[in-house]
Amino acid sequence: MSKPPATEVHTTGLDDEVAALFPDVDSGVARRLIASAVRAFAERGYHATTTRHISEGAGLSPAALYVHFTTKEAVLHEVSRVGHLGVLDAIRTAAAAEPTPPQRMRALVRAFTSWHVEYHTFCRVAQYEIAALTEEHYAEIADIRRDTERFVRREIQAGVDSGDFTVPTVATAARAILSMGIDVARWYHPGRSTDPDRLVAEYADLAAAMLGVQG
């Protein structure tokens, strides 16, 4: 087993993350810029990253960023927007495919956890750097987050209403389940001795137990 790196930020596989998250970006250059920006933001933080770091990290000339993005903040906005919308879509789709509240909830937790495993570097930036967004862009991301929390709360409430769940504190349970998944972006990296499939399955079980799934 390989020794894990000394630091916390791991950007291997980032090009694959970006390719999966930006299927509509048909410019390879734009994708390389996004991957380079996420890498730089994750490694040194948004404020210490320059547009030159981003361009040169993509193997391009210093001003290349401006062909595709107006500012450094525009890249962070795009990364945050795509990340937050993507995970909301993933949990909605996962839940919709299941017939009962407990099955829907397990599918939701599996999808949410998988997302934060698969896109861990990307999520790290989307979750921890967004204080740097403009007020308008921050408000847009905050709205998507509220939609996500609301969706999880409704799914839990549906299970309480059907008698499948016994949890008395729906809003706090939603927060706890979201935190379990989001924090994966902080601690997970491929070098760790964590099997992603097992983690995803066990988190679904733990969330079900937390909600007091009956039977």
Next chain:
Amino acid sequence: MSKPPATEVHTTGLDDEVAALFPDVDSGVARRLIASAVRAFAERGYHATTTRHISEGAGLSPAALYVHFTTKEAVLHEVSRVGHLGVLDAIRTAAAAEPTPPQRMRALVRAFTSWHVEYHTFCRVAQYEIAALTEEHYAEIADIRRDTERFVRREIQAGVDSGDFTVPTVATAARAILSMGIDVARWYHPGRSTDPDRLVAEYADLAAAMLGVQG
């Protein structure tokens, strides 16, 4: 109710956080420097913070930092070390005061959650900026984290062994419980409509349910 600020980083009460966490630092100047550093790291990130930012944020001359700390990294190291040791001590003390595994676990979760509420700005830095530490300092923090995880796993295992808990996945449950608490440092701020005492009590209940507490 006051409107929450537009951004995510909230540093009100930081001087109180530092005073509580550094009772042995009897120099008011050193405390002001630590508070200023935590504020700057939380707001702009470690790499974009200069020693000048830290000194001037404390109302001191540009070079004042060096009277108390050899480098900017030394401040981050001290903040990370005190934060990680402090929370480990807090959960050990809380658990030790209780007689049974379920009571010990509830006390542990209450203490862990309270810590991340009370020191949310401080924890934000200690959790999300430590990739910037030197390899040696990072290894020291990673050791404290391992001790913390090990302690939570042992507490869960004790409840499984006594028949109080039914959870089959001890290590993953420990991770989930830690994530619930750590992520509080990301989302909590005093302007939110979250009652800290209620959150702490509800998180203890949710963790107990997750572990399958009997009776």
